[in-house]
Amino acid sequence: MDIATLRAEHADHWKKATAIRVLAIDAIQAANSGHPGLPMGMADVATVLFEKHLKFDASNPDWSDRDRFILSAGHGSMLIYALLHLTGYSDMTLEQIKNFRQWGAITAGHPEYGHVQGVETTTGPLGQGIANAVGFALAEESLRARFGKKVVDHNTYVIAGDGCLMEGISHEAIGLAGMQKLGKLIVLWDDNNLSIDGEISLSDITNQQLRFKAAGWHVQAVDGHDPVAIDLAIQAAKKANKPSMIACKTHIGFGSPNKQDTSGAHGAPLGADEIKATRAAYGWEHGAFEIPADIKSAWEDIGSRGGADRAEWQTRFDTLSLGGARNSTV
Ligand SMILES: Cc1ncc(C[n+]2csc(CCOP(=O)(O)OP(=O)(O)O)c2C)c(N)n1
Numbered sequence: 001m002d003i004a005t006l007r008a009e010h011a012d013h014w015k016k017a018t019a020i021r022v023l024a025i026d027a028i029q030a031a032n033s034g035h036p037g038l039p040m041g042m043a044d045v046a047t048v049l050f051e052k053h054l055k056f057d058a059s060n061p062d063w064s065d066r067d068r069f070i071l072s073a074g075h076g077s078m079l080i081y082a083l084l085h086l087t088g089y090s091d092m093t094l095e096q097i098k099n100f101r102q103w104g105a106i107t108a109g110h111p112e113y114g115h116v117q118g119v120e121t122t123t124g125p126l127g128q129g130i131a132n133a134v135g136f137a138l139a140e141e142s143l144r145a146r147f148g149k150k151v152v153d154h155n156t157y158v159i160a161g162d163g164c165l166m167e168g169i170s171h172e173a174i175g176l177a178g179m180q181k182l183g184k185l186i187v188l189w190d191d192n193n194l195s196i197d198g199e200i201s202l203s204d205i206t207n208q209q210l211r212f213k214a215a216g217w218h219v220q221a222v223d224g225h226d227p228v229a230i231d232l233a234i235q236a237a238k239k240a241n242k243p244s245m246i247a248c249k250t251h252i253g254f255g256s257p258n259k260q261d262t263s264g265a266h267g268a269p270l271g272a273d274e275i276k277a278t279r280a281a282y283g284w285e286h287g288a289f290e291i292p293a294d295i296k297s298a299w300e301d302i303g304s305r306g307g308a309d310r311a312e313w314q315t316r317f318d319t320l321s322l323g324g325a326r327n328s329t330v
Pocket residue numbers: 035037038073075076124125126127160161162163164167190192194195196252266
């Protein structure tokens with residue numbers, strides 16, 4: 001799906017996703033280092049995931065039955081920092097975004113567990129996030145078997161890039177997940193056909209969809225810029241009783257007139273001229289780091305959407321701990 005269609009047919013979605021893109025672009029430009037291509041490419045997928053699916057409450061980041069979101073492609077850290085800022089995590093202020101990659105800021109080049117609320121595990125070494133996510137999903141299965149789904153019932157979502165899938169560690173993890181039928185694990189693959197050196201065919205000819213199928217996964221492919229298709233695919237993935245992989249066809253550096261679909265968007269700031277051209281392509285008339293109040297507020301509604309779920313969960317948990325689990329063999 002192209003920008004014109006997104007703006008015409010999915011205006012609210014487009015504004016939210018573009019807020020992620022411009023925050024990433026501006027922070028990376030200010031730092032004079034970072035990776036804009038992934039946040040620009042995966043902003044639509046991430047917006048649909050956070051808006052329609054992810055169970056979380058930004059004011060209670062440690063709620064134990066939250067869905068887990070793991071950015072395995074940790075170089076795209078500005079994607080998660082932008083999401084955490086927009087949805088209202090208290091530690092991820094605009095100042096932190098403006099200080100991306102600066103000494104003393106929590107916004108390190110790659111997401112660090114324990115530094116940032118909402119970062120579930122440290123990523124950056126490619127493949128590490130997807131492998132850890134299999135562990136998260138296994139832990140969820142084990143806890144649910146022990147305590148019951150009234151109090152343990154959450155999904156683990158992963159955004160993985162081509163590099164994550166090329167790393168050897170991903171192979172064992174994918175095999176284990178398929179074998180264990182980890183139906184609550186959903187991997188969103190940023191299928192952008194680009195990596196640090198250029199097109200993927202320079203380094204890998206694996207058919208990733210067949211690879212995951214061969215390991216026992218539920219596999220789908222979607223246009224990673226089409227919010228309706230992304231939503232439907234995540235819905236189907238949640239219903240599957242196997243781990244799911246959704247190949248999200250995206251454009252790295254989406255919307256940058258001269259850098260989209262090139263490795264130039266992978267790991268360098270766009271540059272002042274290209275940022276101007278990209279803002280024009282987006283129809284985004286706001287200054288650097290400026291998010292209009294209505295868009296911020298729409299994102300904050302997403303951040304607080306899980307509050308009611310969390311309160312209901314707390315009631316179930318309190319009841320359970322008075323009766324069931326406390327007196328069981330646990
Ligand atoms: C284990 C490991 N090896 C190498 C790197 C360096 N590195 C960072 S991103 C990247 C390329 C990743 O390509 P892809 O996942 O396709 O990301 P995209 O260019 O699409 O954003 C590499 C080689 C790393 N982070 N971890």
